[in-house]
Amino acid sequence: MENIQIRLPDGTIKVVQSGSTPSDIALSISEGLLRNSIAAKVNDVLVDLETPMTSDSNVELITSRSEESHEILLHSTAHLMAQAVKDLYPDAKITIGPALKNQFYYDFDLEEILNEESLIRIEERMKEISKSDLKIERQIFSRSDASDLFQSMGEDYKVDIIARIDSNEHISAYRQGDFIDLCRGPHVPSTKKIKHFKLLSVSGAYWRSDEKNKMLKRIYGTSFFDKKELSAYLEMLEEAKKRDHRKLGKELEIFTFDDEIGPGLPLWLPNGAVMVDELENLAKETERNAGYVRVRTPHLTKGELYEKSGHLEHYQKDMYPAMDIDGTKYYVKPMNCPHHHKIYGSKPRSYRNLPVRLAEYGTCYRYEKSGQLFGLMRVRSMQMNDAHIYCTPSQFKDEFLAVCKMYTYYFDIFGIEKFQMRLSVHSEEGLGEKYVNEPELWKQTEAAVREALIFGNIDFVESKGEAAFYGPKIDVQVWSAIGKEFTLATNQVDFAIPARFGLTYTNERGEEETPLCIHRAPLSTHERFIGFLIEHFAGDFPLWISPIQVIILPVSEKYFEYCTSVYQKLFDAGIRVEMDDRNEKVGAKIRDAELKKIPVMLILGEKEQNDGSASVRRRHEGDIGMYKVDDLLNDLVQEIKNKTRRNISNPAL
């Protein structure tokens, strides 16, 4: 038998027989390594440990510490769950079961009603299968054999999936005991590798997300290599449930939805409108200092504009249908960029006036399927902290990095400690469809962005296929105080559309050139950002953005006059203050103010009145003593001005 050379990540070369597998390589190093390995990367492709190698290869063993391992475990746990479900409900038909971030799900066509008890039973069965240490094996079929096999098992959905696969392709499946599922893999080598898991919830989902199809039962679960990690994650989920922005948003009267207005179209209640205003004030101030000017554009626009911009070609499925007005098609705008391009183009520009930075809190409307809508996170109307920066190529790097810096400036203010920039580039397959068909400009612009990020010393990961249709895009993921992940800000480079709009500037030599355009939204949409803030702070907002900042609690009616004078003093200083003048015990008033998460309570009675003072309770700190009203006012004004974070439930903030 022939020998082949295996190069390991540390540069070691091992000469082994052709047909050796990554598990052979692992064993040749140590039994412990084999025990810890769950898959391998051979020439950068993830494969099972038992995949034979027949030519010289680079091999990297994937252990639980590898970045890629969690997804493999999650997906293997989905198979394990499907096997358990089939054991318990033999009539269930399996469909698909992908891994998500920290979770997986599997959709079943199943008549039985599933409840929490069912999940416990399924979990028990999963544990039994895990213990029985079934080998998980890859098998290859021709398309017709695969189809026959799943047909014979009554797995109609799998047959449907196979029918859509190219007829010449070979099809892989994974078998563990008597359970077999279509899958590209890789998987962990045995069920006993899957130990620390938990089923989380069950919900409905349409086959292929299409409302016309049958409603399936979707079971969500999670799985970790380590027991502690699982506990920590479940704890985080528990805390996240308490912080759910839909629940807190209702309790704190921040926003509401109404059936007669429509799904995905939030109404901002007075408390929410305060937060929106504060965010806008912050953005206005920050953008003014960064040399932006503000504009305002309508929400309704002729289709012509979106033909020119390419939205109708590349983005129509995310847009609302047209309205016919005087024989012309009009759309509600899904993005502000074409409008800003029009403003840029409304007068001649010289290199001396560039960069031009146009900012707007524009409300955009995007079509989301009603099943995709989720609280403030996925909505149909969204007011974006939008801006477009028109610059020369030589200005690009500075402008781009200034935008990145603005992100971190905001993150500091909100105590967002963990974040990650993800550079999404185009995919060649998408050219002309999902992306404008300019292969050279794509490469050039992506290189410029990469270079700027590296120059700016900014950590980033790169991923393919999530770019905007007009250029590469940086999504910024942030993690909330309890480690829940959100995608907030975006920063996009547009090399395509300014030319379509005939946008130019006169360069130093008197020639007309096309500017680059940076699209950026560091504060995301009001909807998503405030949704995030609710969960991040668990509703305990820093004073400056708290809807109600101070509540005055009179000890009795006798002090109403004094209370009113204190109220007026705070009100005149711009503080959002309320007074609880109900005929209730002060203890009850404190409890109610706690429920509203009001950061500062002032309890005013005889002593305070005589002394021109207030007894102050601060949230999560309790009674902090008596203060002269003027001193307190001064402190509060400073705290608001400095955007201090205090009285919030997570001390890490």
Next chain:
Amino acid sequence: MENIQIRLPDGTIKVVQSGSTPSDIALSISEGLLRNSIAAKVNDVLVDLETPMTSDSNVELITSRSEESHEILLHSTAHLMAQAVKDLYPDAKITIGPALKNQFYYDFDLEEILNEESLIRIEERMKEISKSDLKIERQIFSRSDASDLFQSMGEDYKVDIIARIDSNEHISAYRQGDFIDLCRGPHVPSTKKIKHFKLLSVSGAYWRSDEKNKMLKRIYGTSFFDKKELSAYLEMLEEAKKRDHRKLGKELEIFTFDDEIGPGLPLWLPNGAVMVDELENLAKETERNAGYVRVRTPHLTKGELYEKSGHLEHYQKDMYPAMDIDGTKYYVKPMNCPHHHKIYGSKPRSYRNLPVRLAEYGTCYRYEKSGQLFGLMRVRSMQMNDAHIYCTPSQFKDEFLAVCKMYTYYFDIFGIEKFQMRLSVHSEEGLGEKYVNEPELWKQTEAAVREALIFGNIDFVESKGEAAFYGPKIDVQVWSAIGKEFTLATNQVDFAIPARFGLTYTNERGEEETPLCIHRAPLSTHERFIGFLIEHFAGDFPLWISPIQVIILPVSEKYFEYCTSVYQKLFDAGIRVEMDDRNEKVGAKIRDAELKKIPVMLILGEKEQNDGSASVRRRHEGDIGMYKVDDLLNDLVQEIKNKTRRNISNPAL
């Protein structure tokens, strides 16, 4: 012959023969009065001087000093012009020619191209006819006779008009010499009463404002009883032309329109966005002090909401067509009220929490025919200074008067000295169509509004038929610095819709009651208000709302560093400051800054640098001397804070 009693306005009773006319009455008093009379009011109905009276009547003679006289003169001048046109262009077909405020027009179907010279010729001919003192006589026809008559003259449009009149109605026409026109009248008794007139412009207009019909030629003119009044009016028009917000709006880069976005959908350029922001800040501060809270609502809404609110029944022709989303009809909102009702209704309310005052700068979309669009005055997208006040009946008067007071507060700030409240009430004919069909509630609410106005000592006029569909409405007319009239604010009382939305509050006795709702928009829409401000101030805005407040003009490059330090000082104090660092003479920079109407120019050179000073030029004041930069900064900040009006072209302001 029988005698009848004529009662004059001063209470005098005259006994005259039946068949006497108002001109007989005038003559019986004095020849001078007859000479000055142009029409009469008999039992409150306007009639010609030669109308015979056959029963006891109240008679008021209309002279040039009467309120009603100007409209009669204008309309008579329109007839005179039509006669002149027919004399000069016998093929012209006449259509309609109503009186407007201070102007009239007449639309002709006419092949010839009309230019300024044609207007002069027509005017000359009008003067000749005026001098020839033709009697203007009313004639009555049956519908068929009238039709035959105008048919025989080839006046097809008149025939068309007659065809739409109820067949039993008698039709009046007015003859002067060989010219006859359909008309309700009244008219001045002779062409010689029409002396001081001027034709102003010619434009195109569609027959019945319908783009599918033929384009007619519309000639505008004006007419006064007094030569001086005519001159003053023409002067005002001349000044108004210079102040035209469309012209100044473009020159000062406040707003623009774009064909690819659509007519009536303004784009606010950075200078305009500044003004919008300042207005919003003013409204936010004023409304905060007046106990309003702010909300935000989407622009897109299910049709269901507008069925409930009655908009689809009463207001659909002003709305955009529906979009079909997932099988449901959605509309862009024409008003914010239904959304605010939803917010009011989102939680239980008690009389203790009322009034609830919900404010929003909501953008509404209303369909206007493209021919009706006019600059910022008639647009399709409008951002309104909107609010809805929900109150108990006993709170109504105070709330309503507080709104009226807010108007005058704003008018003071903007130097609006002349204004008039016009109470529009329903008309019985409109019940069930234009107006909700609640005759009793209409009367009751109108009475309450009238009572509040009288109680508040507020001057108002009353007019029929312009109410909102849900209740009586107060439109506020204001006059700009040069006496041009605008309709700005509105204040409406809604007695109908809160009940349809099931809105309630718990009263003192624990019962559920329906609140009244006041709709109000004292700052109108951004579009109309800023259009007004441009014309009112001729672009010379008070410092606080000036898009650019200060411009720094370096005498030469040598002082750039000093200029930059002054710039930064002003910028940091929140002042909107620019620096003209072009390589130009300071004189040229001053001229350019004048063109931009920048209120404050700082000229900085050697002397200023050595002294930490600035030489200050103020618009319309010129050089006002040298100031220490810190003192100047302090003055400017105060001027902005106090919203002082200074440096504006009209000293009356």
